[in-house]
Amino acid sequence: MRTPLLVRRGAAAALTPLVAAVVLTGCASSSDNSRSGQPSSTSSASGPGERTSIGNVTTVASGLDAPWSIAFDGDVALISERDSGRIVELKAGGLSREVGKIEGVAPMGEGGLLGIAVHDDHLYAYYTAEEENRLERFELNGEPGSLSLGEPQTLLDGIPSAGNHNGGRIAFGPDGMLYVTVGDAGNRSAAQDRGSLAGTILRLTPDGDVPADNPFDSSPVYSYGHRNPQGLAWDEDGTMYSTEFGQDTWDELNVIEPGRNYGWPTVEGIAQDGRFTNPVQQWNPADASPSGMAIAGGSIWIANLRGERLREVPLGDTSSSTEYLSGERGRLRDVAVAPDGSLWVLTNNTDGRGDPDPGDDRVLRIEP
Numbered sequence: 001m002r003t004p005l006l007v008r009r010g011a012a013a014a015l016t017p018l019v020a021a022v023v024l025t026g027c028a029s030s031s032d033n034s035r036s037g038q039p040s041s042t043s044s045a046s047g048p049g050e051r052t053s054i055g056n057v058t059t060v061a062s063g064l065d066a067p068w069s070i071a072f073d074g075d076v077a078l079i080s081e082r083d084s085g086r087i088v089e090l091k092a093g094g095l096s097r098e099v100g101k102i103e104g105v106a107p108m109g110e111g112g113l114l115g116i117a118v119h120d121d122h123l124y125a126y127y128t129a130e131e132e133n134r135l136e137r138f139e140l141n142g143e144p145g146s147l148s149l150g151e152p153q154t155l156l157d158g159i160p161s162a163g164n165h166n167g168g169r170i171a172f173g174p175d176g177m178l179y180v181t182v183g184d185a186g187n188r189s190a191a192q193d194r195g196s197l198a199g200t201i202l203r204l205t206p207d208g209d210v211p212a213d214n215p216f217d218s219s220p221v222y223s224y225g226h227r228n229p230q231g232l233a234w235d236e237d238g239t240m241y242s243t244e245f246g247q248d249t250w251d252e253l254n255v256i257e258p259g260r261n262y263g264w265p266t267v268e269g270i271a272q273d274g275r276f277t278n279p280v281q282q283w284n285p286a287d288a289s290p291s292g293m294a295i296a297g298g299s300i301w302i303a304n305l306r307g308e309r310l311r312e313v314p315l316g317d318t319s320s321s322t323e324y325l326s327g328e329r330g331r332l333r334d335v336a337v338a339p340d341g342s343l344w345v346l347t348n349n350t351d352g353r354g355d356p357d358p359g360d361d362r363v364l365r366i367e368p
Contacts, residue, residue: 054324062359082112100149114168133159155208160185171232181229188265215259225262231293243290251288252279292334303332
């Protein structure tokens with residue numbers, strides 16, 4: 001069994017589960033500078049859609065190349081790089097080293113090496129190949145600081161791919177099943193075709209089989225009618241949430257239920273149409289482009305690309321939100337809860353759509 005290496009910055013050796021990791025007191029952070037050279041917190045009264053201060057923000061690592069996803073193997077952070085196809089691990093002091101390079105990654109537009117997840121000493125990876133998206137599994141070998149990848153095992157191939165709308169987030173749910181977001185790959189009508197994998201969220205066993213209790217017989221499809229779902233997270237009650245890129249009108253936060261149709265391309269955002277399941281919150285794409293997400297401390301935390309902000313949605317009122325770091329760190333791709341309870345956030349300014357500062361891209365750590 002591998003001995004975990006604790007990657008930790010700041011004074012706290014053990015933090016309480018987050019609500020504690022974000023303190024809404026209006027106190028500005030002085031530990032790390034924002035993109036503008038100013039402290040990385042703004043302050044105002046907290047409320048729906050308003051901006052307020054967030055806790056202490058530090059840089060854990062820098063110099064990453066279009067990072068896409070964070071996954072923790074014990075206390076060790078693993079990060080995927082979209083265009084290089086690399087998996088890197090973060091060592092003490094924020095240094096990174098290459099764990100391995102995923103063969104067959106064919107970056108194009110929004111495609112490349114996308115989501116990763118860790119389960120039972122294996123790394124799962126979703127990536128864009130020449131003519132498809134693929135889901136593979138690798139044994140994680142070695143000790144922290146010298147991890148390596150075993151041979152790939154293909155769990156699912158033939159997933160529709162394109163220069164955009166590839167989905168790509170993967171995560172294990174509280175039921176032990178693997179969930180996979182798949183975009184419509186530019187084929188809008190396919191999202192309403194239950195025989196297609198495009199525009200869906202999939203549910204698989206850890207070995208890539210179709211669970212017997214999936215909503216559609218012998219199908220990995222768990223929900224459909226999605227345009228480009230991005231984030232996945234579950235609350236303590238097992239409720240599943242997903243973020244989704246809209247087109248021109250509304251980005252979405254959805255509660256995902258088995259067999260439900262989320263409306264794309266017939267509807268976008270909240271609609272008065274009983275055939276489809278409405279989002280619990282929607283945003284103008286200029287203020288959002290919601291990507292990775294995490295749940296901690298009674299709130300949903302959402303990284304936003306075009307909107308360049310971290311958004312908090314309280315589980316007690318999913319129609320409201322509070323914004324942090326707005327315009328201060330550029331594009332935000334992913335957010336994860338670290339083993340110590342802090343939030344780790346991936347910037348994404350080197351993905352071809354951002355305005356990178358020297359040292360981008362970074363892993364940010366948010367603590368009280």
